[in-house]
């Protein structure tokens with residue numbers, strides 16, 4: 389009996405290229421792409437919109453009891469998955485550095501992790517997904533057949549994120565972005581519950597100075613050259 393599931397996990401700090409790589413790898417493999425960060429951002433957005441203090445357990449609990457989060461494939465011509473909160477598409481509000489910081493705060497709350505981990509496991513139950521996040525290889529899908537940890541220097545990550553934001557027409561202060569990235573990494577790595585770290589069986593890849601296509605090719609080769617008995 390096989391102990392693994394046909395799931396690819398890609399974890400790592402913000403701006404390491406996870407989203408681009410995960411999307412492309414999922415498309416090449418014919419797997420579904422699961423953006424777990426979008427779910428934490430969705431909860432952060434709901435807190436902000438409803439005036440809920442994420443550090444107040446009672447307020448957070450009632451929000452989590454009723455919130456409905458759904459992810460759908462990108463709209464035609466778009467790259468990012470569509471994120472619905474209580475039936476309303478809110479994707480455009482989620483992908484800002486400020487919402488990333490709030491998502492990081494929200495994600496350290498056990499109530500939130502409990503709810504979203506269960507939702508992610510439900511989505512991944514049928515396998516054939518590429519899940520990206522911080523804890524997908526360690527906590528959400530510990531029995532995934534292929535695990536990666538994607539890192540790069542903070543400077544390179546800040547510069548990539550700046551390019552990404554500018555391409556969407558947003559003004560960027562690169563120094564501030566770098567400071568936010570360093571703070572978010574520290575918080576994500578040092579939190580007590582499901583911290584950002586590589587699973588012991590993950591292949592760690594440093595994407596500093598590596599073209600994105602090379603990283604995708606490396607992952608694709610690894611997955612296809614080591615087929616899982618679970619498939």
Ligand code: DC
Nearest residue numbers: 402424425428491492495521522523
């Ligand atoms: O990947 P991202 O930048 O969209 O993630 C936003 C925040 O959500 C990140 O700083 C920490 C949190 N997160 C998490 O704790 N666990 C995950 N699996 C994914 C994201």
